[in-house]
Amino acid sequence: MSPIDRRLLIHMNWFLLGLAALLFFLGVMNLYSASGFRMEDGMSVNSFYQKQLIWGLMGFGGMLTFMLFDYRHLKTIAWPLFWVTVLLLLAVPFAGKTIYGARRWIDLGFFNFQPSELAKITILVIGARILSRDFEPLGFMKLGYVFVVGLLPAGMIILQPDLGSGLNVLLILGGMILYRGLTSKVFKTMAVAIPCLIPLGWLFMHDYQKRRVISFMNPASDPLGAGYHIIQSEIAIGSGRLWGKGFLGGTQSQLRFLPEKHTDFAIAVFGEEWGFVGAMSLLSIFCVFLYQMVVTARDAKDLFGSYLAAGVFFYFFWQILINMGMVLGLMPVVGIPLPFISYGGSATVVNFCLIGLVLNVSMRRYVFKQG
Amino acid sequence: MSSLYEAKSQQPPKTGLLLLQGLILLLFCVFALRFWFLQIHKGAYFAEQAKNNQLRQDRLYAPRGLIRDRTGKLLSLNEPAYALGLVREDCKDLEATLKTVSEWTGEDLSKLKETFKKSRKRVKPFEPLILAPNLTFKQVAMIEANALHWPGLEVVVRPRRQYLQGPLLSHVLGYVAESGEDELEADEDLAVGDFVGKQGLESVLEKRFRGVKGRRQLEVDATGRRLKERILSPPVAGEDIDLSIDLGLQELGGKLLKGKAGAVVVMNPDNGQILAFVSSPSYDNNSFTSGLSQKEWAELRDDPMHPLQNRVIQSVYPPGSVFKIAVAACGLHYNMINPKDTVYCPGYVKLGKYTFRCWRRGGHGDVNLEDALVQSCDVYFYKLGMKLGVDRISDFAKKAGFGELTGISLPHEKPGLIPTRAWKRKRFGEIWHPGENLNLAIGQGYTLTSPLQVARFLSSIINGGRLLRPQLLAGEPAEEQGRIPMTEEQLKIIRKAMIETVDGPRGTARRLRMKGVVVGGKTGTAQVVKLTDELKKMKDEDIPYKYRDHAWMASFAERDDQRYVIICMIEHGLHGGSGAGPVVKALYKYLYAEQPKDEGVGN
Numbered sequence: 001m002s003p004i005d006r007r008l009l010i011h012m013n014w015f016l017l018g019l020a021a022l023l024f025f026l027g028v029m030n031l032y033s034a035s036g037f038r039m040e041d042g043m044s045v046n047s048f049y050q051k052q053l054i055w056g057l058m059g060f061g062g063m064l065t066f067m068l069f070d071y072r073h074l075k076t077i078a079w080p081l082f083w084v085t086v087l088l089l090l091a092v093p094f095a096g097k098t099i100y101g102a103r104r105w106i107d108l109g110f111f112n113f114q115p116s117e118l119a120k121i122t123i124l125v126i127g128a129r130i131l132s133r134d135f136e137p138l139g140f141m142k143l144g145y146v147f148v149v150g151l152l153p154a155g156m157i158i159l160q161p162d163l164g165s166g167l168n169v170l171l172i173l174g175g176m177i178l179y180r181g182l183t184s185k186v187f188k189t190m191a192v193a194i195p196c197l198i199p200l201g202w203l204f205m206h207d208y209q210k211r212r213v214i215s216f217m218n219p220a221s222d223p224l225g226a227g228y229h230i231i232q233s234e235i236a237i238g239s240g241r242l243w244g245k246g247f248l249g250g251t252q253s254q255l256r257f258l259p260e261k262h263t264d265f266a267i268a269v270f271g272e273e274w275g276f277v278g279a280m281s282l283l284s285i286f287c288v289f290l291y292q293m294v295v296t297a298r299d300a301k302d303l304f305g306s307y308l309a310a311g312v313f314f315y316f317f318w319q320i321l322i323n324m325g326m327v328l329g330l331m332p333v334v335g336i337p338l339p340f341i342s343y344g345g346s347a348t349v350v351n352f353c354l355i356g357l358v359l360n361v362s363m364r365r366y367v368f369k370q371g
Numbered sequence: 372m373s374s375l376y377e378a379k380s381q382q383p384p385k386t387g388l389l390l391l392q393g394l395i396l397l398l399f400c401v402f403a404l405r406f407w408f409l410q411i412h413k414g415a416y417f418a419e420q421a422k423n424n425q426l427r428q429d430r431l432y433a434p435r436g437l438i439r440d441r442t443g444k445l446l447s448l449n450e451p452a453y454a455l456g457l458v459r460e461d462c463k464d465l466e467a468t469l470k471t472v473s474e475w476t477g478e479d480l481s482k483l484k485e486t487f488k489k490s491r492k493r494v495k496p497f498e499p500l501i502l503a504p505n506l507t508f509k510q511v512a513m514i515e516a517n518a519l520h521w522p523g524l525e526v527v528v529r530p531r532r533q534y535l536q537g538p539l540l541s542h543v544l545g546y547v548a549e550s551g552e553d554e555l556e557a558d559e560d561l562a563v564g565d566f567v568g569k570q571g572l573e574s575v576l577e578k579r580f581r582g583v584k585g586r587r588q589l590e591v592d593a594t595g596r597r598l599k600e601r602i603l604s605p606p607v608a609g610e611d612i613d614l615s616i617d618l619g620l621q622e623l624g625g626k627l628l629k630g631k632a633g634a635v636v637v638m639n640p641d642n643g644q645i646l647a648f649v650s651s652p653s654y655d656n657n658s659f660t661s662g663l664s665q666k667e668w669a670e671l672r673d674d675p676m677h678p679l680q681n682r683v684i685q686s687v688y689p690p691g692s693v694f695k696i697a698v699a700a701c702g703l704h705y706n707m708i709n710p711k712d713t714v715y716c717p718g719y720v721k722l723g724k725y726t727f728r729c730w731r732r733g734g735h736g737d738v739n740l741e742d743a744l745v746q747s748c749d750v751y752f753y754k755l756g757m758k759l760g761v762d763r764i765s766d767f768a769k770k771a772g773f774g775e776l777t778g779i780s781l782p783h784e785k786p787g788l789i790p791t792r793a794w795k796r797k798r799f800g801e802i803w804h805p806g807e808n809l810n811l812a813i814g815q816g817y818t819l820t821s822p823l824q825v826a827r828f829l830s831s832i833i834n835g836g837r838l839l840r841p842q843l844l845a846g847e848p849a850e851e852q853g854r855i856p857m858t859e860e861q862l863k864i865i866r867k868a869m870i871e872t873v874d875g876p877r878g879t880a881r882r883l884r885m886k887g888v889v890v891g892g893k894t895g896t897a898q899v900v901k902l903t904d905e906l907k908k909m910k911d912e913d914i915p916y917k918y919r920d921h922a923w924m925a926s927f928a929e930r931d932d933q934r935y936v937i938i939c940m941i942e943h944g945l946h947g948g949s950g951a952g953p954v955v956k957a958l959y960k961y962l963y964a965e966q967p968k969d970e971g972v973g974n
Contacts, residue, residue: 179387238409238417276410280403287399294391297383306383313391321398328405 012067012363016292019285020355023340024059024348026282027266028052031343033247034269048343055345059352066356070364075304078129082149085122088115089156116165117346119153121353123169124311127176132303137181140189146177163209164334168318175314176307179297213332229265230329237271237279237328244275264335266342267327282341286320296362305361312354427497427589430562431602433582434530436609438544438572440618441646441845445535447544452531452661453506454564455514455524456499457487462523469502471521475510476503490563493555499527501564504549505661532566532573532660536618538653539625542681543616543781543843545571546656548663560584566660572612572843575780582609613845615644623961624649627954633941634682634822636841637958640830640927640936642849643839645779647958650682684779687787687819688940691897692747693925694814696865697828699744701767702755703861710864713737716750720809727753727809730896744868745878747894749813756812761803764811765791771828771855772838773820778852779841787824790817815898825925826938831855832865833927833934869893869927880924882952888930888963892955895923896946911945919943922950928959935962 032049074081092115130146131138138146150173158166182190202210239245271279290313297309316339323338325331337344339351409417438447455472462468469487473480483502494500506514511526518524532547534540547566555561560581567581568574585606590599617637624635628651637647654671663671671679680686702708718734720727729735729749735742743751756764769775774789788794790811792803810816823841831838836857840850869891872878880892898920911919922944927936937955944950 178390179384181384181386234409235417235420237406238413239421241410241414241418271406271410276406276414279406279410283399283402283406287395290395290398291392294388294395297391298388300383303383310387310391317394317398324402328402328409330401330405 007366008363011366012359013292013296016289016296016355016362017359019289019292020340020352023285023289024056024352026270026285027341027343028056029247030266030270030273030341033273034266051345052343052348055348056352059349062349062353063356063359066353067360067363069360071305071308071357071360072302074125074308075129078126081122082126082153085115085119085153086156089119089153091115092156092160114346116157116160116162116169117350119157119169120165120172120315120350121357123150123153123172124176124308124315127173127311128304128307131176131180132307137183138177138186139183140186143177143182143186146173149173158204161206163205164336167334168315168336171318172311172314175317176311179307179310179314209334229333230326233265233268233327234329236268240272240275240279242276244271244273244278247273263342263344264323264333264337265327267324267338270341283324290317290320293358296358296365299365300361301365305364309358309361312358315354316351427591428495428603429587429589429600430498431585431587431606432529433584433606434608435532435547435566435582436580437611439611439613440616440621441613441644442617442619443613444618446540446614446616446618447532447534449530450533451528452504453508453511454501454527454529455503455506455510456527457502458497458499458523458525459491459494460497460523462521465523468521468523471517472502472524475513476506478503489552493563498562499525501527504564505531532657534656534660536622537655537657538678539621540616540648541571541653541656542650542683543571543614543648544656545569545573545575545781546659547573548659569659570656571781572614574782576612579612580609583607615639615646615843615845615847616648617646620647620958620961621649623647623958624954625651625653627957628941631941631944632676632682633939633944633951634686635940635954635958636683636822636826636936636938637962638826638830638841638936638938640833640839640934643827643830643842644845644847645841645843646935646962648683648843650680652676652678654678681781681783682822682940682942684777684781684784684821684823687785687821688921688923688942689816689818689897690814690820690825691895691921691923692814693825693893693895693923694818694820695744695747695752695812696832696869696893696925697768697771697773698752698755698759698764698812698814699740699868700771700832700855700857700861700865701759701764702740703864704767704856705759705763707758708740708755710740713739714743714751714754716748718750720750720753722757722806722809725806727806740864741868741871744865744893745872745875747879752812753809756808756810757805759808759812761790761792761808761811764808765789767856768818770853771831772853773818773824773828775824777821777823777827777841779823780843784823785821787821788817788819814895822938822940825923825940826936828855829925829927829936829938832862832869833929833936835859836862866891866927873926880926880952882949883924883926883928883956883959885928885956885959885963888928888959890926890928890959892924892926892952894946894952895921895925897921897923899943916943919945922946924951924955926955926959928963930963933963935959 028049031052034048126149127146130149150170154166154169154173156166157169160166205213267279267282270282274281293309293313293316297306297313300306300309319336319339322331322334322336323342326333326336327338337347340348434449437445437449439445455476457468457472459465465487469483470480472478473483486502487500490500503510506526514524514526518526534544534546546569548569550558550561550563550565550567554567555563558567560583561567568577573580583606586603588601588603589597591597620637624637624647628635628649631651633651635647635649636645638645652674658667699708703710715737716729716731716735718729718732720729727749730747734750735746735748738746738748738751740751742748765774768789774787776784776786790803790807795801795803795817807816811818827838827841831854836854836859837849837851838853838855840852842850870889872880872894873883873890873892874881879894883890883892899918920943922941924937924939926938927934929935937958939951939954941950941954
């Protein structure tokens with residue numbers, strides 16, 4: 001592996017890096033506000049924002065690591081990486097730690113490692129490898145093959161049970177397939193089949209998940225259960241109005257009417273304190289941020305890199321879509337964080353690593369070398 | 372350089388790129404619109420909601436199911452009790468608030484802090500955390516008067532268990548007390564400060580008694596003041612439960628055992644229902660509900676009369692002569708006795724260098740089985756014991772329910788003990804000596820039984836051999852656990868001997884005689900220690916209490932279709948007949964008295 005030369009630094013997408021840093025900064029600030037109340041508690045000081053800063057530093061290190069090597073090496077290790085991930089997922093039921101009734105974590109001593117987070121990286125590497133092998137639109141056979149590869153880790157994650165992450169893995173792969181393109185025959189078939197499969201998914205859902213869907217359809221049916229979250233987050237966001245209540249000024253979130261405000265519902269705090277103007281700004285930043293990945297996918301030197309960038313695009317796209325959709329009351333409540341804004345160790349590190357991967361692709365777009 | 376074809380193949384998919392850009396546009400449009408709708412279009416509405424009306428959830432406590440006796444008389448109900456709750460989110464200065472609570476309640480500040488710390492994670496946002504579970508009226512008044520200054524504090528009203536008869540039924544009902552760490556861990560429905568059944572039926576039937584908490588929606592303003600409330604789901608009261616206990620009979624039993632240590636069980640031999648269940652002395656189960664102090668607890672625990680001990684099922688005693696019924700039955704079962712055959716009792720039996728004495732020094736002369744039971748002749752049973760041996764006796768005793776749990780739905784029952792060769796080898800590393808068969812046959816030695824086991828056994832003698840599970844709930848169907856291996860003919864012989872024990876001129880249970888009622892009985896005097904010669908010479912009243920013999924009376928009675936089995940056991944009561952007999956007699960008198968018509972319950 002050659003050392004980083006200057007051309008690489010010049011060609012790197014600095015704009016994307018800046019946007020990621022900006023988002024992370026906004027996230028920490030928001031977290032400071034959201035956990036402010038706890039700071040006064042005197043008895044249980046939970047300095048979420050401090051921890052988040054440390055995660056960010058670790059993420060930055062991860063990002064550098066993901067930039068250093070030539071991303072095309074990932075092609076060679078794609079399959080070993082895949083099987084290691086599957087093995088780790090297999091180990092979870094035995095070696096895993098149970099938190100909130102679900103076994104998802106492996107205790108590495110200094111922190112709890114979530115194999116499902118690794119699976120999200122793995123799926124876009126293996127997806128990029130398989131999908132970039134040729135360029136014909138996908139027929140049934142190939143599509144089936146790709147999905148079997150995706151279903152193995154996804155199924156194991158769903159069984160943990162972590163429906164959110166499992167679907168996330170499938171959605172990332174699904175997005176990459178759409179990016180690649182399908183034959184019209186496959187496309188038409190799927191357009192008919194998928195809506196039919198949705199009721200089947202209902203059978204596999206846990207009771208609490210069903211409750212969430214029902215309460216989404218009708219929040220008033222369970223105003224203190226799952227519907228409570230939606231109602232409260234709508235009040236918080238809506239009451240922010242045009243200019244917001246100002247930093248640290250959110251009464252709804254400050255008074256702790258808002259549940260899980262530092263994790264999945266972080267955007268509600270933001271919306272309350274910064275109003276429509278702030279929300280639009282954040283939304284715009286996210287869109288430009290996503291667009292930088294499209295640019296990277298477009299300009300990549302090879303298809304593998306292009307698919308990697310597209311994979312990362314979908315990784316972030318689905319999270320933003322689902323999290324915002326949920327907090328804004330457009331979707332049922334599922335536990336998916338908002339990238340960089342929500343508190344979370346593993347997620348923050350993975351987010352930065354994936355940015356590193358996109359930067360890796362973008363800065364090597366002019367390097368002519370056979371991989 | 373790559374070929375033209377390869378170059379083409381390396382082009383990213385055009386439509387794919389368009390798709391990604393389209394998705395970004397879609398994302399922006401949908402969410403921008405939604406933000407606009409929430410924040411601009413409905414912004415004023417939500418701002419108003421945020422300012423004025425904040426929704427909270429609150430729980431409504433479900434009353435515990437009531438307990439009644441078989442005639443419908445209330446044994447326990449729920450009264451309102453007041454607890455001090457802290458809503459963390461409304462509380463501005465925690466330290467100062469806790470200090471105030473400490474002043475009001477007299478509770479140690481560091482202890483309050485610990486309660487807060489422990490409970491914090493178990494309390495949902497805006498739910499009151501119970502700091503003091505039992506407030507006096509004076510404290511309630513003070514807190515209500517000062518509530519304005521301490522916005523986080525509130526008085527929480529919850530139903531509290533009250534036991535109307537206090538100590539009388541403590542050993543059956545048990546008690547409730549604040550749930551401990553383990554219970555909270557194991558049971559999701561429990562919150563800090565909730566009461567749960569800890570003993571007796573309260574603990575066994577916890578799930579049925581408990582009910583389901585309700586939920587209430589509260590609208591409060593920004594300072595936490597309540598504006599409106601709406602019941603989302605009303606609390607569901609726990610199940611009411613009728614016991615098989617007859618309160619009047621129980622009261623009488625309690626009165627008769629007052630000042631004594633002992634137990635009384637009244638059982639219906641046909642269905643296993645327990646009509647009276649007295650363990651004396653007892654304790655007041657109400658004291659646990661209102662929180663027992665360390666000192667009160669220590670006093671109860673260290674009381675030499677052991678009021679916490681459930682003497683019906685937890686205390687096991689040597690059965691003494693009562694056990695002769697079982698040994699006689701065993702002899703009949705193995706065809707080792709012809710009821711007509713007589714044994715000569717000279718007042719003792721010699722075995723090797725040991726002499727085993729009959730309780731009657733002068734001997735009983737020639738006795739057959741019936742005579743032996745009626746007069747409780749030891750020699751007859753020594754000889755029978757030698758013939759049967761430990762293996763047969765212990766095997767039969769187990770089939771008769773001795774040494775085994777009765778399965779009554781109360782916790783901490785003790786099985787007692789029926790010795791076997793294997794048991795002795797394991798316990799003492801010794802072989803079974805022939806002389807021990809003699810002791811075993813008269814209910815002395817290692818044998819230990821609980822009064823309830825004796826009641827179950829005797830019921831089976833009355834009901835045709837069915838070993839029934841003792842039932843404490845009214846209407847519970849009879850549950851057969853096994854059968855003693857005897858024919859109706861053999862059972863009849865035992866019953867006749869027991870009736871003769873009451874009716875016969877030489878019977879030891881003559882006190883039980885009643886007009887118009889067939890009564891059978893068997894006395895028992897169980898040695899606590901081997902009396903020294905010195906003690907033997909003393910008059911009964913002079914023997915120190917702890918050396919006095921235990922007194923047993925096992926009995927049954929029948930008139931028309933009304934059948935009962937009553938077992939009475941008095942610790943250190945000296946003689947079965949004189950110590951336990953009067954208690955049993957008084958209970959039968961109650962049971963067979965002409966009862967007022969409106970109280971007739973059919974059985």
